Structure formats: structure tokens, C-alpha cells
Amino acid sequence: AKVAGRSQIRFFTPSMTRDLTHRRKIETELRLALSRHELSVYFQPIVDLDTGRIRCFEALARWFHPTRGEIPPDQFIPVAEECGAIVTLGNWLTGEATRAAATWPDDMSVAVNLSPMQIKAPGAALGILSAIRDAGLSPDRLELEITENVFLEDSPSIAMFIEDLARAGVRFALDDFGTGYSSLSYINQWPFSKIKVDRSFVSGAQAGRKSDAIIRAVSQMGRTLGIEIVAEGLETTEQVKAVRFAGCTLGQGYHFSRAIPAYQASLLLAEDRSS
Ligand code: C2E
Ligand code: CA
Ligand code: CA
Numbered sequence: 261a262k263v264a265g266r267s268q269i270r271f272f273t274p275s276m277t278r279d280l281t282h283r284r285k286i287e288t289e290l291r292l293a294l295s296r297h298e299l300s301v302y303f304q305p306i307v308d309l310d311t312g313r314i315r316c317f318e319a320l321a322r323w324f325h326p327t328r329g330e331i332p333p334d335q336f337i338p339v340a341e342e343c344g345a346i347v348t349l350g351n352w353l354t355g356e357a358t359r360a361a362a363t364w365p366d367d368m369s370v371a372v373n374l375s376p377m378q379i380k381a382p383g384a385a386l387g388i389l390s391a392i393r394d395a396g397l398s399p400d401r402l403e404l405e406i407t408e409n410v411f412l413e414d415s416p417s418i419a420m421f422i423e424d425l426a427r428a429g430v431r432f433a434l435d436d437f438g439t440g441y442s443s444l445s446y447i448n449q450w451p452f453s454k455i456k457v458d459r460s461f462v463s464g465a466q467a468g469r470k471s472d473a474i475i476r477a478v479s480q481m482g483r484t485l486g487i488e489i490v491a492e493g494l495e496t497t498e499q500v501k502a503v504r505f506a507g508c509t510l511g512q513g514y515h516f517s518r519a520i521p522a523y524q525a526s527l528l529l530a531e532d533r534s535s
């Protein structure tokens with residue numbers, strides 16, 4: 261590893277220096293982008309695998325740079341996390357997402373991704389509660405997606421964040437399950453209503469016996485505990501069939517739809533409701 265821990269940089273290579281310069285540049289441009297409204301929120305449906313109906317939309321950040329074109333979240337989210345801009349970005353995105361959700365039918369929820377830094381920011385829980393209130397959205401229609409790495413440090417502010425919001429009725433989903441330090445103690449300790457099984461297991465679901473067995477086991481556990489299991493990254497009919505057969509109740513992926521702008525999400529919903 262080039263970097264040992266967050267602040268402890270062992271050595272620099274020319275390529276790393278370039279990389280850091282590159283990151284600095286993204287950081288500066290990201291701050292500008294926020295003020296210039298180059299960012300938007302797209303929504304990807306999460307579908308009930310039994311009925312085929314949309315149950316939820318995941319809000320995903322999109323950056324359309326005037327000269328560089330679209331910059332993928334995998335490039336700018338980590339930089340935003342490092343420099344702290346994720347807090348501003350996240351507050352803005354939560355506002356957009358909850359306002360959009362407030363225009364949808366009452367049984368439709370919205371999922372927002374939160375990184376550890378956003379959770380640890382002072383007043384994080386209050387910020388989310390006021391976003392919900394300002395949007396006029398019922399708290400149980402907001403779902404916060406967090407990954408296992410949130411729990412790597414045993415921080416009281418993270419515990420308080422989850423407890424306060426869960427008490428208010430906000431829901432939590434465990435994202436990218438199976439990619440990190442997957443521990444059943446997280447599931448035991450925190451009130452998750454969904455577990456999202458990472459795409460890497462799904463793409464193996466038809467061919468790989470091991471992935472299939474893991475999805476089956478997680479689904480069985482979900483049924484027992486009353487936690488819904490979402491299969492991420494469904495691209496083909498075969499994958500949909502396989503994960504459904506393995507016991508997943510919800511699915512998300514290009515097979516159903518890519519992430520789309522809010523107005524298209526509303527159109528998709530209207531279509532979904534009329535069929
Ligand atoms: P994620 O939370 O796991 O989000 C799902 C990612 O998988 C999205 O990528 C989505 O477009 C992509 N995806 C969905 N279905 C398929 C499929 O069938 N095939 C394939 N190959 N990919 C699929 P996206 O939007 O590029 O986001 C990447 C990651 O960036 C997200 O992973 C999330 O970790 C992060 N991210 C995006 N927006 C935000 C945000 O607003 N806040 C935070 N903290 N993180 C975000
Ligand atoms: Ca997610
Ligand atoms: Ca995920």
C-alpha cells in the first residue's frame with residue numbers, strides 16, 4: 261500500500277505526486293462545481309422482484325463538467341471525502357433527494373448514500389431531520405445507505421447518529437454487503453431494514469455456485485430477521501431469475517433502469533403505476 265493509514269504517507273513516487281496534484285485539481289474544481297450547479301442527482305429504481313413494481317429510488321450524484329464531460333462518482337466522491345467537501349455535497353444531495361421523493365406516491369421511498377465523514381460531521385442527524393421536515397417527507401420514506409466501513413472505528417458519534425435517526429423513523433440499509441469486513445455483529449447491533457448484496461456476488465449468481473450459496477444464506481437470514489435483501493447490479497434476465505430463486509426480494513440494476521434524472525423517474529413511476 262502506498263498510504264498507510266489516513267495521515268501517514270510513507271513515500272512519494274512521481275506518479276503519486278501527479279496523482280496528488282490531480283486530486284487537488286479535482287478538489288478545487290469540485291468546490292467550484294458545487295457553486296456553479298454542475299452537479300445533479302440521478303435516481304435508479306429498486307424493484308420488487310415478485311411484482312416487478314418500483315419500491316424505491318436510490319439517489320446517485322452526477323457531475324457534468326463543462327469541458328471534461330461526465331466525471332464518475334468513483335473519481336470525485338473519494339476526493340470529496342478526503343477534503344471534506346462531501347459534507348456540503350451530501351447536504352445538497354439530501355435536500356434534492358427528499359424534495360423529489362415528496363412528489364412521489366406515499367409508498368415510494370428514496371435512498372441516500374452516506375459516507376463516514378458525513379455521519380461524523382457536527383449536527384449530522386439534525387441536518388437530515390430538517391431536510392426531511394423542509395421537504396415535507398415522512399421520515400420512514402428516507403433510507404440511508406451505509407457501508408460496513410462506517411463501523412471500522414468504534415465512534416460514539418456514529419452510534420448516536422444511527423440511534424437518533426432510527427428513533428425518528430428513518431431507515432437504514434447496509435450497502436455493498438460482502439465487500440468489506442462483513443461482520444454479522446453489525447446486522448445484530450444496528451436496525452437495518454435492507455441489506456444490499458454487492459454486484460460482485462450477483463454477476464456470479466448464474467455461473468458461480470459459491471456466490472449463489474452466499475446469496476441464498478444471506479436471503480434466508482434476511483427472511484428470519486425481517487430484513488429485505490436487495491441484489492445490486494442486475495443486468496440480465498438470467499441474473500434476475502437467479503437472485504429471485506435464491507431468495508432476494510428486491511433488485512436494482514441496468515436490467516430495470518440506469519440512474520435517470522428526476523423528471524424521468526417521475527415518468528417511469530407514472531408508467532409503473534398505470535400498468
Ligand atoms: P453504490 O452506492 O454501490 O451505487 C451503485 C452503483 O452501481 C452506481 O454507480 C450505479 O450506477 C451502479 N449500477 C447500478 N446498476 C448497475 C448494473 O446493473 N451494472 C453496473 N455495472 N453498475 C450498476 P455510480 O452512480 O457510478 O456510483 C458509484 C458509487 O459512488 C456508489 O456506489 C456510491 O458508493 C458512490 N456514490 C454515488 N453517489 C453518492 C453520493 O451522493 N454520496 C456518497 N457518499 N456516495 C455516492
Ligand atoms: Ca448505494
Ligand atoms: Ca452498493
Ligand code: CA
Nearest residue numbers: 407435436458
Ligand atoms: Ca459502492
